Amino acid sequence: MGFWDGSRWLWSLEWKRVLRPHDLAEQGRLLSLLDSVAPDPQCTNKFIWAPDKNDKFSVKSLTGLLDSSSAVVPSEIFKNIWKGLVPHRVEIFIWFALLGKLNTRGKLSRLSIIPPYEASCVFCRDHIEFEDHLFIHCDFARGVWNWWLSIWGLRWVLPISLKDLFSQWHCVSSDYLFKKIWRASFFIIVWALWKERNARIFRNLSCSPQQIHDLILLRLCWWIRGWKDPFPYSCNEVLQKPLCLKGISLARTKPPTINALNVSWSPPSHLSLKWNTDASYDPLCNLSAIGGVLRNNMGNFICLFSSPIPPLEINSVEVYAIYRVIKITLSSPEISSHHIIFESDSANAVRWCNDKAGGPWNLNFMLNFIRHAISSQLNAQVIHKGRSSNAVADSLAKQGLRRENEFIAWL
Structure with missing residues (x-):
């Protein structure tokens, strides 16, 4: 810790690692404080922890010391x-x-x-x-x-x-x-x-x-x-x-219907993930949009998206939604390595995706892409579930009608 140089005490501090630039600045401030302190050569010296009444270090006393510092957030916060x-x-x-x-x-x-x-x-x-x-x-x-x-x-x-x-x-x-x-x-x-x-x-x-x-x-x-x-x-x-x-x-409203909708959503099995997709079409404005949400077996959200797309009839839009979530899945190796369930409330879209051929001619490219991905690139299946299981995806699809560009978020 130090030594006597004649009648002058010199501090000699050893550090366990190489000091970084900001450490050197703090070391300078410490040595400046220590310049005014020296052991008494006429008596026995010992180290004490002043913030504690027993002169011994404790976490509680350190916490109290930090709480009193304006540089640290008070414990009340x-x-x-x-x-x-x-x-x-x-x-x-x-x-x-x-x-x-x-x-x-x-x-x-x-x-x-x-x-x-x-x-x-x-x-x-x-x-x-x-x-x-x-x-x-x-x-x-x-x-x-x-x-x-x-x-x-x-x-x-x-x-x-x-x-x-x-x-x-x-x-x-x-x-x-x-x-x-x-x-x-x-x-x-x-x-x-x-x-x-x-x-x-x-x-x-x-x-x-x-x-x-x-x-x-x-x-x-x-x-x-x-x-x-x-x-x-x-x-x-x-x-x-x-x-x-x-x-x-204050309004004492009735119990939420959204919770009742969510009860119908069934989680995938352990180590599996589930995409819920939905589509929305506004005939008055001739606008179409899709949305989807990816969740794990605990119901935790992993990814969600909402996107406007070219105007299509509703069954075609549902296929487009499945096509889009498969592309998102393939873009993420971490996600595509899982067993994936793609769930849609459109029976026609699910049937076309699972058939080996057929479907509307104008959807051939997307349907063939979906079929190839499911059979060769992913451990996945496309299934049909009623609209009650798609509350979140339905909400995201409706949002897409008001968007100019695709919104996607990984959570």
Whole structure:
């Protein structure tokens, strides 16, 4: 730890690894503090842990010391994270974000893992990417927050830090369910921004602001169902009119029909995955669209998509939906290695796909592609199930009628 050089004590610290640039800066500050400290040569010296009354190190005393530091999120804020409103992995993610422990580009640059010229925000390219900029101050992120606030007719000057925003994220409402929705929206918005950031960096994919807005509302609808509160609206209804989320419990509405629909969805067997597809056709506007959702045997969402397509009659559109999800499946080796079930509510589309030949002449290319993929490239089957098992896919297909481009999200 040190030695006497005549009447002067010199500190000599040994480290278990090579110090990085930011470590050297902290070492300099430590040595500067230690310059004023030296052992007493006239008595026995020993190390003590001052924050503990017994002078011994304990995790509890360290936690208390960190809580008193303004640089760390107070423990009172942590209590508002673990409410079970969102999946546990999202709660853990928010915990890391509030602590400033995410591997942002700014942090990776500071640790000399990436060069400084790669540390800029993936959304705006104008600032270094740290949590507060990425989730609050970037124009892209601010637009998402302002969109959510504008739904409820609110204007808010966002605070300087993410932990301040979290501590202030309360709504004045007598509707207990909307209070939970409002709290969950913080988690979902931050999670959506992080997922979009990763998609742009690692997969070179990007969503438009409108697509991100829709995905936020979709996640909110999915996770509300895990609260066991009466919820009478479908995902499509929430997407079309988000204001329906307010005043649900005060209105004492009847039990949700969407839950009854979901009961009809049957999970695939262990290690299998299931695609549900559906199509939508609007004869008044001559528009067609398709949608689909991929789930595992636990019912967890893996992928979903919604896409406008050229106008076709409804059975042809159903074939197009199966064709599209097979292409998505083949594009992902991780997914295509599983046993896959493709489930459609169109008996004609399923029959054409399973027949060795035949079907409408104008669908020959897609049908032959589907037949070849099922027989040679995938361990898969196409089956027919009633419309009640396709609530989510039906909602995604209807959304496609309002889209200009395909929306696809891996969850």
